[in-house]
Amino acid sequence: MNRALPILRRLGTLLAVIVLSTFFLSCLLRLLPTDLVDMILTMGTPEEKAALRRTLYLDRDVFTSYFMWFKDFIRGDMGLLYGTGGGETVWSHVTRSLPISLLIMLYTQIIALVIAVPLGIFTAYRAGKKSDRVISNTLFTASSVPNFAIAFLLIILVGVKLKWFPTLEYVGFKDDPFQHFKHLVLPCVSLGVGLAASYTRLLRTDVIAALKDDYVTMAASKGLSDSRILLTHVFRPASVTLLTAAALNMGALIGGTLVIENIFAIPGFGFEIAYALATKEFVALQSFIAITALGYVIFNVTADLLIGVVDPRTRGSR
Amino acid sequence: MSNNPMLSLRNFSVSFDTARGPLYAVRNIDIDVADGESLGIVGESGSGKTVLSRGAMGLLPKRAAHRSGTVIYDDHDLSQTPRKELREYWGTGMAMIFQDPMTALNPVRKIGAQLTEGLRIRLQMSKTDANARGIELLNRVRIPDPAAVMEKYPFQLSGGMRQRVMIAIALACKPRLLFADEPTTALDVTVQAQVMQLLSELRHEMGMSMVIVTHDLGVVAGHTDRIAVMYAGEVVEIAPTKQLFANMKMPYTEALMKSIPRLDSPSGQRLPVISGRLPDPTQPETGCSFASRCPYVTDKCREATPPLVEATPGHSYRCWFPIGGSR
Numbered sequence: 001m002n003r004a005l006p007i008l009r010r011l012g013t014l015l016a017v018i019v020l021s022t023f024f025l026s027c028l029l030r031l032l033p034t035d036l037v038d039m040i041l042t043m044g045t046p047e048e049k050a051a052l053r054r055t056l057y058l059d060r061d062v063f064t065s066y067f068m069w070f071k072d073f074i075r076g077d078m079g080l081l082y083g084t085g086g087g088e089t090v091w092s093h094v095t096r097s098l099p100i101s102l103l104i105m106l107y108t109q110i111i112a113l114v115i116a117v118p119l120g121i122f123t124a125y126r127a128g129k130k131s132d133r134v135i136s137n138t139l140f141t142a143s144s145v146p147n148f149a150i151a152f153l154l155i156i157l158v159g160v161k162l163k164w165f166p167t168l169e170y171v172g173f174k175d176d177p178f179q180h181f182k183h184l185v186l187p188c189v190s191l192g193v194g195l196a197a198s199y200t201r202l203l204r205t206d207v208i209a210a211l212k213d214d215y216v217t218m219a220a221s222k223g224l225s226d227s228r229i230l231l232t233h234v235f236r237p238a239s240v241t242l243l244t245a246a247a248l249n250m251g252a253l254i255g256g257t258l259v260i261e262n263i264f265a266i267p268g269f270g271f272e273i274a275y276a277l278a279t280k281e282f283v284a285l286q287s288f289i290a291i292t293a294l295g296y297v298i299f300n301v302t303a304d305l306l307i308g309v310v311d312p313r314t315r316g317s318r
Numbered sequence: 319m320s321n322n323p324m325l326s327l328r329n330f331s332v333s334f335d336t337a338r339g340p341l342y343a344v345r346n347i348d349i350d351v352a353d354g355e356s357l358g359i360v361g362e363s364g365s366g367k368t369v370l371s372r373g374a375m376g377l378l379p380k381r382a383a384h385r386s387g388t389v390i391y392d393d394h395d396l397s398q399t400p401r402k403e404l405r406e407y408w409g410t411g412m413a414m415i416f417q418d419p420m421t422a423l424n425p426v427r428k429i430g431a432q433l434t435e436g437l438r439i440r441l442q443m444s445k446t447d448a449n450a451r452g453i454e455l456l457n458r459v460r461i462p463d464p465a466a467v468m469e470k471y472p473f474q475l476s477g478g479m480r481q482r483v484m485i486a487i488a489l490a491c492k493p494r495l496l497f498a499d500e501p502t503t504a505l506d507v508t509v510q511a512q513v514m515q516l517l518s519e520l521r522h523e524m525g526m527s528m529v530i531v532t533h534d535l536g537v538v539a540g541h542t543d544r545i546a547v548m549y550a551g552e553v554v555e556i557a558p559t560k561q562l563f564a565n566m567k568m569p570y571t572e573a574l575m576k577s578i579p580r581l582d583s584p585s586g587q588r589l590p591v592i593s594g595r596l597p598d599p600t601q602p603e604t605g606c607s608f609a610s611r612c613p614y615v616t617d618k619c620r621e622a623t624p625p626l627v628e629a630t631p632g633h634s635y636r637c638w639f640p641i642g643g644s645r
Contacts, residue, residue, distance in 0.1 A: 214421040221377055222436040222487070223408035232435075237426045311426050312471045 010304070014297050019070070021293040025286055026066045030058075036282060040082045055079075056283065069286075078287035083279045090284040093272055094291065100170060101261070101269035104191070105253045107184055109246060111192035112199055116242070119196075120203025121230055127208050136204070143197030147256055151190035151263050159186060170266040187264045191256045195249060202245055206238035213237075240311050247303025251296040322393055323350035324495050324527040325374065325412075330387035332366075332373040338600045343369040345551040346387070348626075351495065356521060356528045358538030358559070360574065361548035364596050367531045368417075370548070371497045374529075375412050376404045392494070409436045413493035417500035419480035423472040429456075429483055430468030436490045455486040459516060478509035482516070489520060495527045502537055514541050536578045539563065544632070547571045550597050550607040553626070557633035567629055567640035570608050606638065614639055 037049050057065035078090035123132040159167035165186050171179040219233045258270030276285045332344040344366040351357050359367045372378050389397045416422035434448035456464030459482040502510035518541045521528050530538050546556040555568040566572055576590045594611040597603055605620040624638045
């Protein structure tokens with residue numbers, strides 16, 4: 001009971017966040033300067049327009065229409081992409097594009113963490129020495145370059161000049177695993193470099209602080225090696241901030257994929273959002289953004305649960 | 319086993335670099351700890367007693383702390399030994415109990431993991447053996463239900479329990495010399511007595527030497543063979559425990575003694591305090607370091623530094639005008 005309660009409370013807040021954010025979104029649709037129905041059916045007859053108005057629940061009041069939309073949304077009925085003549089459902093686009101973006105985000109996180117964890121621990125261990133200063137300053141420089149700039153740099157150098165990696169399009173893992181990874185190297189590295197830099201700095205700060213703690217001296221007095229102390233005694237308590245940042249950055253990565261997917265012509269979720277924005281697919285956009293909000297909340301909760309695993313003191317109090 | 323002392327410090331000093339120049343936390347210490355002996359090191363906060371014990375063991379960060387003089391442990395001179403080789407002595411030869419059991423145990427690792435770590439890595443025990451030995455150790459420091467405690471995290475235990483766990487960790491690899499740095503300061507008075515009693519028993523059982531560092535003369539009174547009183551980084555008086563209590567020579571020792579609360583003193587009476595504060599350790603002193611706070615100070619005390627002289631065999635002090643005369 002006392003274990004389940006915080007989780008239930010957590011789920012309650014989660015639901016509230018999703019409902020509130022999507023509700024404001026649906027209000028925005030009504031605040032559009034032109035009528036949504038007129039926009040979609042520019043040439044439509046009054047009867048057709050009235051029918052569409054009913055489908056989009058725009059004939060009801062704000063609250064009813066929101067709850068009707070929300071009910072459909074949960075069932076996966078997200079309406080149609082009207083620009084294509086109403087032939088394609090939003091849901092089909094979501095199921096096609098979302099896994100691609102989630103994979104890109106996952107790979108990016110893996111790349112960033114694989115770079116950041118050893119570097120963060122190493123620079124903290126050598127804090128103030130030359131090797132730390134060189135690495136820290138390099139990373140600081142890297143983190144101040146926007147990811148699309150890194151992407152263009154990589155495209156020109158590694159893609160066009162050296163021809164090591166393809167610079168366009170996406171290949172599914174099932175179609176060709178090797179080509180799949182090869183195509184995703186440049187996009188994920190472009191996204192991951194900045195992240196790796198900020199993760200390294202977070203971890204370095206926390207490891208330096210943890211190294212000053214009594215329990216580290218205590219561990220040393222047992223006669224353990226420095227590497228063992230760093231890995232088993234320091235890294236875990238020092239990784240809480242990193243973990244939170246990594247989970248929160250999943251949200252920020254959604255924005256990152258939007259830019260990167262467009263540069264590398266990858267038909268992911270970010271690409272879909274950009275496309276929907278450009279072609280004024282507001283019905284689809286509403287669902288896309290609702291999914292983004294949902295993802296953000298889910299990553300946050302995951303972070304909290306993970307922190308509970310890493311730091312047992314926080315269990316039940318969060 | 320040789321007749322040489324277990325630990326022998328000669329002309330031992332530790333200094334730190336500060337913005338105002340070198341800070342001498344410990345100066346020219348000569349101390350021996352005999353095999354099986356229990357030595358108390360007593361002094362107020364900032365007198366250098368923690369730096370002395372950590373410095374002797376070699377636990378101070380190398381970059382910040384400069385050691386000089388010699389440290390001879392079990393006939394090995396460890397003063398120049400690199401940290402990598404010093405580790406061979408830590409845990410199995412010398413071990414340390416830290417002051418604050420709230421911060422000295424890793425908050426995110428289970429008691430069992432922290433307790434058996436030394437056994438597994440230093441003594442190459444198997445996981446099962448180390449676990450069995452861990453439970454045995456917890457039993458020995460009188461922790462009820464040791465098997466369950468192995469699975470707990472430090473924050474789930476009381477302060478006294480944590481201090482017992484720390485003692486068990488320090489003793490896990492059967493060290494021959496145990497440093498106990500303020501082992502009872504963070505504990506309730508009733509628990510303090512229990513923990514000291516436990517430490518004494520374990521010392522006799524295991525035939526260890528022990529150095530107890532404390533600011534409280536009352537804590538070490540019944541548990542040490544000898545006591546060294548430290549002031550401003552120096553040993554100002556050292557004597558067998560009984561001798562020190564019966565026949566102290568140094569006014570600082572007397573002042574420390576008077577500041578122990580007594581049950582038979584009238585209620586409401588103010589406890590005597592030692593007024594003033596420790597001299598600035600970055601400024602070289604002339605004269606006796608205690609001169610500015612000493613009730614019996616004379617001009618001579620301010621001008622000339624008193625050397626450590628022997629009153630009776632084994633009892634030395636640093637004072638021009640010792641209590642009870644002589645000199």
